[in-house]
Amino acid sequence: MPYPFLRESDVAWSTMLWKTIDLNELFNQFFYYPIENPDRSGKKSLAYVLWDAVVDGSLPIYEDDALTVPIDNELFVRQYTRPDTIQLEIGYDEDDNELYQTVIRPREFDGAEILQFALREAWFIGKQDTRQDSRRLALAPLKQSYHKFANTEEEIYLGLLPIFWVPMQHPEVRRLLAQNTAYTDMNNLVGQPSWDYVFVYQRYNAYITKESNRYTRSISQYLTGEDALLESERIEDKVFDIENDMWEY
Numbered sequence: 001m002p003y004p005f006l007r008e009s010d011v012a013w014s015t016m017l018w019k020t021i022d023l024n025e026l027f028n029q030f031f032y033y034p035i036e037n038p039d040r041s042g043k044k045s046l047a048y049v050l051w052d053a054v055v056d057g058s059l060p061i062y063e064d065d066a067l068t069v070p071i072d073n074e075l076f077v078r079q080y081t082r083p084d085t086i087q088l089e090i091g092y093d094e095d096d097n098e099l100y101q102t103v104i105r106p107r108e109f110d111g112a113e114i115l116q117f118a119l120r121e122a123w124f125i126g127k128q129d130t131r132q133d134s135r136r137l138a139l140a141p142l143k144q145s146y147h148k149f150a151n152t153e154e155e156i157y158l159g160l161l162p163i164f165w166v167p168m169q170h171p172e173v174r175r176l177l178a179q180n181t182a183y184t185d186m187n188n189l190v191g192q193p194s195w196d197y198v199f200v201y202q203r204y205n206a207y208i209t210k211e212s213n214r215y216t217r218s219i220s221q222y223l224t225g226e227d228a229l230l231e232s233e234r235i236e237d238k239v240f241d242i243e244n245d246m247w248e249y
Contacts, residue, residue, distance in 0.1 A: 054164070
């Protein structure tokens with residue numbers, strides 16, 4: 001179903017939220033499974049749904065959450081799956097010098113490496129219906145990333161970084177999500193929702209990592225640990241309270 005048309009002049013209030021969907025949470029585990037692509041019954045996880053569409057070129061992808069820098073699908077897939085060259089120790093020569101053999105190790109996309117998803121959302125209040133609503137604007141699979149130093153085996157952990165960003169309002173993206181099933185309840189296969197339904201009605205747990213602000217900084221840049229979680233909850237409560245505070249009784 002298409003979203004109702006909304007004129008910019010009819011928006012009385014709006015804010016932008018960045019959220020993270022953690023697949024380690026029990027409620028979100030239907031994002032992660034099945035690990036195989038596809039499994040014996042033909043099911044796919046969300047990571048493989050997106051990746052397969054990127055490979056066949058039907059899914060537009062971007063470098064940033066603002067969706068301003070597009071990525072060429074064919075070039076991206078070729079670079080992402082480019083084989084690694086590694087040196088394996090195979091023994092010693094007559095002078096006890098170590099012998100190495102160069103081995104080419106193929107790289108493939110592994111949906112099990114996607115541990116989180118990042119979301120960029122727009123929250124707003126319209127003048128026509130005077131109610132609060134939201135739209136998912138961009139989605140990114142997050143993967144643990146490392147930086148390897150040249151000519152050495154040393155590497156540093158960079159954190160969970162986005163592989164690419166998907167425009168959630170794009171017609172092809174919505175069509176893709178609507179045509180693939182999210183198996184939220186394996187005890188009852190009747191009436192399983194589509195991925196589009198899951199995102200439209202927010203059938204997942206997510207925590208806020210950033211709110212639009214003049215400093216363009218995320219919560220982790222000024223708070224850590226439990227304080228960051230409390231700040232995330234405070235922002236969420238503030239957004240929902242705005243709609244309630246509009247009414248007088």
